[in-house]
Amino acid sequence: MERPQSITIEQNVRLFARPKRVGILGGTFNPPHNGHVDMAHQVKGEFSLDEVYLMPCGNPPHKSLGLAPKEMRLQMTRMCAAGTDVKVLDFEVRKKGCSYTVETIAALREKNPQTDYYFIVGADTVFELCTWHDFEQLFKITKFICVRRQNNDILKLSAEISRLKWEYGAQVFLSEYTGLFVSSSYIRKRVKEGRSIEGLVPGNVEEYIIANGLYREP
Numbered sequence: 001m002e003r004p005q006s007i008t009i010e011q012n013v014r015l016f017a018r019p020k021r022v023g024i025l026g027g028t029f030n031p032p033h034n035g036h037v038d039m040a041h042q043v044k045g046e047f048s049l050d051e052v053y054l055m056p057c058g059n060p061p062h063k064s065l066g067l068a069p070k071e072m073r074l075q076m077t078r079m080c081a082a083g084t085d086v087k088v089l090d091f092e093v094r095k096k097g098c099s100y101t102v103e104t105i106a107a108l109r110e111k112n113p114q115t116d117y118y119f120i121v122g123a124d125t126v127f128e129l130c131t132w133h134d135f136e137q138l139f140k141i142t143k144f145i146c147v148r149r150q151n152n153d154i155l156k157l158s159a160e161i162s163r164l165k166w167e168y169g170a171q172v173f174l175s176e177y178t179g180l181f182v183s184s185s186y187i188r189k190r191v192k193e194g195r196s197i198e199g200l201v202p203g204n205v206e207e208y209i210i211a212n213g214l215y216r217e218p
Contacts, residue, residue: 020112023052023145024089025120026101028060028184030067031209032077033201035182040086042177043120043145052120053089054081057099061133066188068214079205102138109141116143118173123148123157126172129164139170147175191215 025040036054044052056073067073074093081088091108092099105117119142121129126146129135148157157174164170187197192215197206209215 020051020115021047021049021118022112022115023047023049023118023120024055025052026055026057026092026104028067029054029056029073029077030184031073031187031201031205031214032056032080033182033184033187033205034080034199036077037080037084037086038179039147039177040120041084042179043147043175044085046175046177047118047145047173049118051087052085053087055089055091055104056093058092058095059098061098061100066215072208072212072214076201076205076208079208080202082202100133102132102134102141105138105142117141118143118145120145120147122146123152126157126160126164129170130168136168139164139168143171143173145173145175147177149181150178188215192217 023040023043025036025043027036029036032054040052040054043049054077056070056077058070060067070093074088074090078088092104095104101119105119108117109115121144123146126144129138129144132138146157146161148154161170161172161174164172182200187200190197190200191209197209201209
């Protein structure tokens with residue numbers, strides 16, 4: 001009788017190794033700011049992610065008014081992430097046409113089939129997920145991490161997460177991170193009013209915004 005082949009240590013390690021875990025924080029990043037980077041960094045540690053990316057969208061289907069050119073938003077995002085453990089993904093900026101998360105995740109999974117993707121969203125977005133393009137398919141191919149503000153209704157949010165799991169099988173994990181929330185709209189408002197945004201964005205990002213006349217009145 002032929003003896004079974006032995007399994008090497010390397011084969012055994014590959015057999016039981018967990019999939020790579022990658023977090024993606026997507027958005028318009030109009031502009032990106034320190035809160036984006038801090039959130040991504042904290043979530044990376046909390047959920048033991050191997051990598052975490054900021055991903056500026058190229059042509060969002062719902063937002064266009066007052067949106068800086070996608071190449072500029074990408075450049076500012078790279079400036080924000082420089083020198084940190086947070087990386088930048090330019091996939092949607094390079095993509096032609098509208099940016100749909102389900103298509104992005106599907107393309108990333110096809111390229112990296114051994115990777116689990118976690119899409120990082122804010123609490124308000126959790127209540128909007130069912131309006132996203134092909135959301136039921138999206139729930140099948142990615143997990144979500146929800147980051148909330150301190151004033152969010154935790155009971156209402158938890159109920160919505162449970163509903164999404166019960167009705168669609170969605171996997172939405174609630175983060176404990178509640179700090180350093182800065183909104184891009186607040187930064188744009190300050191720039192429009194000619195006020196400083198020091199401390200809200202890295203110094204080179206503020207210089208870039210001023211040099212290129214972004215978010216000022218025409």
